Amino acid sequence: xxxxxxxxxxxxxxxxxxxxxxxxxxxxxxxxxxxxxxxxxxxxxxxxxxxxxxxxxxxxxxxxxxxxxxxxxxxxxxxxxxxxxxxxxxxxxxxxxxxxxxxxxxxx
Numbered sequence: 109x110x111x112x113x114x115x116x117x118x119x120x121x122x123x124x125x126x127x128x129x130x131x132x133x134x135x136x137x138x139x140x141x142x143x144x145x146x147x148x149x150x151x152x153x154x155x156x157x158x159x160x161x162x163x164x165x166x167x168x169x170x171x172x173x174x175x176x177x178x179x180x181x182x183x184x185x186x187x188x189x190x191x192x193x194x195x196x197x198x199x200x201x202x203x204x205x206x207x208x209x210x211x212x213x214x215x216x
Contacts, residue, residue, distance in 0.1 A: 114192035115169055119202045122165075123158040130154040152213040159206035166192065166200025 110117070134150045135143050143150075174189030192199040 110194075111196065112194045114190050114199075116192045116194035116199055119162060119194045119199060122162055123155070123202075123206055126158040126161065127151065127154040130157070148213055148216070152210040155206045155210035155213070159203035159210065162206065163200050163203035166198060166203070169199055 130150055130153065131147070134146070138146070169192045172189070174187045177186045177188060178184075179186055194202060
């Protein structure tokens with residue numbers, strides 16, 4: 109079961125599409141022997157880049173003030189803000205596992 113709020117659903121699509129695009133790009137540019145040797149580094153780079161994109165996009169989407177309202181019954185101020193998340197984790201924090209995966213790939 110997939111649980112998301114707002115634009116949180118695009119997090120895995122960003123990570124997977126960047127990985128596939130970079131793998132395809134480098135595979136087409138490199139000799140097969142070199143690609144086989146360096147594919148782990150290409151994967152690590154793509155996860156780092158995906159983490160950066162997700163962090164920046166998440167900060168932009170989840171940043172901002174929100175809409176401030178005044179409750180007429182209680183006089184209390186209420187802030188309505190859209191939250192973008194996947195599995196209850198904010199959009200930008202999905203960058204952390206991607207960076208961890210990249211580090212694990214580099215030091216494997």
